[in-house]
Amino acid sequence: MALADPTPKCEKSSEDAPYQLIYWPRLPGRGEHIRLVLEEAGVEYSDTAHISDGMNSVLAQIDAENVGDELNVPPLAPPILKHGTLTISQTPNILMYLGSRLGLVPKRNDGSDQEVNEDLGAVYKINALALTALDGLSNEVHDCHHPIATSLYYEDQKEEALRKTKDFVANRLPKFLGYFERVLKGNEEKRAGMGESVWLYGGGLSWADLVLFQCLDGTKFAFPKAMSAAEKGGKYVRVFELYETVKERPRIKAYLASERRQKYGYGIYRYYEELDLSAE
Amino acid sequence: MALADPTPKCEKSSEDAPYQLIYWPRLPGRGEHIRLVLEEAGVEYSDTAHISDGMNSVLAQIDAENVGDELNVPPLAPPILKHGTLTISQTPNILMYLGSRLGLVPKRNDGSDQEVNEDLGAVYKINALALTALDGLSNEVHDCHHPIATSLYYEDQKEEALRKTKDFVANRLPKFLGYFERVLKGNEEKRAGMGESVWLYGGGLSWADLVLFQCLDGTKFAFPKAMSAAEKGGKYVRVFELYETVKERPRIKAYLASERRQKYGYGIYRYYEELDLSAE
Structure with a gap:
């Protein structure tokens, strides 16, 4: 017993x-x-x-x-x-x-290496980055296939979807990729002499880096032509380097290889051949 | 000197x-x-x-x-x-x-009247409400007049704007108004015996109440017919009561009457007669 x-x-x-x-x-x-x-x-x-x-x-x-x-x-x-x-x-x-x-708030950029969490400033800077990535590379990508109404099928708004996607690929995608490249370049410059940094903020991984990774991964799935051209064009080297760096982190790599990682389908990120445009 | x-x-x-x-x-x-x-x-x-x-x-x-x-x-x-x-x-x-x-975090709802700020829970609950109001009654209202591209004029996407607005007025507006009515009703029930509450969370004004006020004010400007019908229909009594309560707060009232309050024009909230639809 x-x-x-x-x-x-x-x-x-x-x-x-x-x-x-x-x-x-x-x-x-x-x-x-x-x-x-x-x-x-x-x-x-x-x-x-x-x-x-x-x-x-x-x-x-x-x-x-x-x-x-x-x-x-x-x-x-x-x-x-x-x-x-x-x-x-x-x-x-x-x-x-x-x-x-959960410790996804890296240290301050002023050389003091003081935990930024102390003044709460860092969490607001990281939150702004996460919100911006979600706005541009998640919500807008969703709206490319559903520009009129989430209550309608894609098939009922195909014309509008094509028109919105043309604008997204030509104007919005470069705007957001360019913004994050600039943030990464700025952080790299600020970290000069403090060890390399490939991160959006400070000297380590924050949740904004993970958000950007997932946004890039989904956008690659939805718009492979445009994303491939963006990568090959060489204007967003740091953005695509961040993507690869996150992908190779041991826990992320193990997760992505596991059954817990679900396949893209009919959610935010969808593949429609007629929307897989190249930038003009 | x-x-x-x-x-x-x-x-x-x-x-x-x-x-x-x-x-x-x-x-x-x-x-x-x-x-x-x-x-x-x-x-x-x-x-x-x-x-x-x-x-x-x-x-x-x-x-x-x-x-x-x-x-x-x-x-x-x-x-x-x-x-x-x-x-x-x-x-x-x-x-x-x-x-x-700035003190816009009301006290907890469990009767202890302990400051919720202590465990940070309240700020996340309030932030969720603010994000939801901004999603539905600011971003979506903007997208009604610019469903295809912010880089184009409204005149270049009028057809799509009309189609999106029809869906907004018929489906999205009731969804968001209904949600906030439910939140207000829930809070009222939870506050029973603790004094009246007209607020979205807890026993006092939070920043989410101010966000909802402004979202309602802008949506009234953009879609007066639909908002007037929503108010008269009686399904969102608490929502419109919150609107009036915020409007009468001394500092808000003074601000709204001042020159600091700018007029709506060509921003998020715009009035186009052809988009001023009634719900069907």
Whole structure:
């Protein structure tokens, strides 16, 4: 007979509570940004992508009757993160919460190597970078195939999608790639004499680097011609170097090779041959 | 002869440094959310909307050669906030920074009336609400008149704009108004016995309430027929009550009546008669 467990049952504090990701099964989507942060940090988490009633977990959260529990606001849409008694939504919001807690805030750029977390300045600089990547290389890429209405099929807005994609490839993609190249160049210059840095901010990986990686990966899937031309053109060397560097990080590499990494399909990043344009 | 000031000149810490808003002059735009937070908090701030070379201040920040100063990342676009040595961009990011610092984080909903700021949970809940309002009632309203490309005139995408607006008025507007009504109803129920609450979160005004106010105000300007019908329909009573409550707060009321409040024009919120649709 097994001995009874003498440890008193007590409520887990948020500190050691498990991280629970609630997101649509069967596509990487916006949930992928959250997964990459959790994977890089090496923490355990549950994921509705990999449980049998994952879809119902999402639907319960976004039900039109859900007013949230005592402490929390109901989410409008996934991704949703549960951690201890906290339930929060919105991709950049969850990323900021996790990135701040899980050590994805590199040191300051002023040579003092003081933890920037102390003045909270760094988290706002990193959050701005993450928001900008999501705006340009996730939301806008989504809108390329759904420029009129998310409630309609792509087939019902093909003409508009083609027109928007032409603008995206010609104007928006270079704008965002050029911006991140400039940020990386600036950080490289500021880090001169402090050791190499290939990162968007400071001397190490932040969650913004992971977001940019995923945005680039998805955009490569959606628009391989334009992205291949951008890479070969040589104007965004640092951006594509960052992409490769993140991809080779041990935990990210293991994750990408695992079954936990889902294939692109009908989410944010989609491949339609007629939208696979080259820049003019 | 005036006496020399005996106070030693020392660098201002971030704590007492002035807030500087850098945003396009001549339209409220995304900068308006930042202004409302600063006005409600009653702090002094400078605003490029009201200085003679305001436009150049914006252009210098977003110049393609700007790599940011030693401590900061360059912004891709305004609004930009300078505060002491910190320079940050992205509307929801600036709002979270200011809202957290300026007392726009109400107390917890669990009856303990403990400051939620302590565990940082509240700021993430409020940030999610602000992001959702900006997504649905600012970004999507903008996209109604510019569904294809921000680089083109409205006149060059009128057909697509009409199609997108039809979907917005029929599907998206009720979705977002319904969501915020549900959040307000939930908070009202949770606050039962703790005094009335008309707010999105907890027992007082947060920056998300100000964001929702401005989003509603702009959407009323852009789509007066649809918003008037929504108000009269009686399904979003709490949403429109929140709007009126915010509008009557002494500092907001004084601000709205002042010359600092700019008129809507060709920014996010625009009025085009042909897009002023009623829900079907």
